Amino acid sequence: MEGSSTCRLGRQVDLPQILAVASAWPAHFVPRGLRAIAADFAVHSSAVIEEDGAVVAFVVWLETSLELEVLWIATHPRKTRRGFGARLVRFVLEHGQDQVQALVKTASEDAKIDGTRLDGSKFRGSLAFFESLGFRRCCRLDSFWGPEDHALLLSLPLFREV
Numbered sequence: 001m002e003g004s005s006t007c008r009l010g011r012q013v014d015l016p017q018i019l020a021v022a023s024a025w026p027a028h029f030v031p032r033g034l035r036a037i038a039a040d041f042a043v044h045s046s047a048v049i050e051e052d053g054a055v056v057a058f059v060v061w062l063e064t065s066l067e068l069e070v071l072w073i074a075t076h077p078r079k080t081r082r083g084f085g086a087r088l089v090r091f092v093l094e095h096g097q098d099q100v101q102a103l104v105k106t107a108s109e110d111a112k113i114d115g116t117r118l119d120g121s122k123f124r125g126s127l128a129f130f131e132s133l134g135f136r137r138c139c140r141l142d143s144f145w146g147p148e149d150h151a152l153l154l155s156l157p158l159f160r161e162v
């Protein structure tokens with residue numbers, strides 16, 4: 001039987017479970033990425049989905065006066081396609097303060113980092129996920145995170161036309 005799930009703001013004690021969820025995606029989150037998640041979690045907003053007392057999905061986001069940027073998001077691979085990722089993005093948008101757009105950067109399909117398991121081709125599902133929520137591709141950022149570690153910038157307008 002499926003357990004019941006709760007979406008709530010992240011707390012410091014959640015960090016080990018958040019890192020465990022991210023670590024379950026080794027082609028997406030290499031050790032440097034895990035360190036960056038921990039650093040961003042310490043200073044930015046976060047939310048988790050808890051099911052039967054365990055964190056099964058998380059998001060970390062950055063807020064400025066004009067933008068909400070999803071910095072990190074993941075659902076445990078055993079819990080995907082159950083709406084958890086979409087619920088977390090909605091949670092972020094609901095916590096906004098009239099920002100004009102939401103942003104996210106994903107790895108491009110050809111992104112790699114020498115000596116790691118990062119595999120940009122594995123981000124096709126991530127791209128489809130954000131596009132299903134209305135995000136659209138803005139531009140490619142060559143070597144954004146490091147040599148050959150290219151990013152795609154996606155945005156979701158949140159403003160009303162004037």
Ligand SMILES: CC(C)(COP(=O)(O)OP(=O)(O)OC[C@H]1O[C@@H](n2cnc3c(N)ncnc32)[C@H](O)[C@@H]1OP(=O)(O)O)[C@@H](O)C(=O)NCCC(=O)NCCS
Pocket residue numbers: 025028057072073074075076079080081082083084085086087104105106107123124125126128129130132
């Ligand atoms: C991307 C990710 C967060 C999606 O989480 P999720 O909980 O499975 O997402 P949801 O169940 O809310 O999916 C919502 C919709 O997104 C789309 N979607 C999600 N994953 C998809 C995939 N792998 N391929 C194609 N479409 C996908 C579907 O339209 C889905 O709706 P459906 O299941 O009714 O068809 C999850 O796959 C993940 O953690 N990936 C690894 C980490 C990652 O890539 N993070 C983003 C980096 S920027």
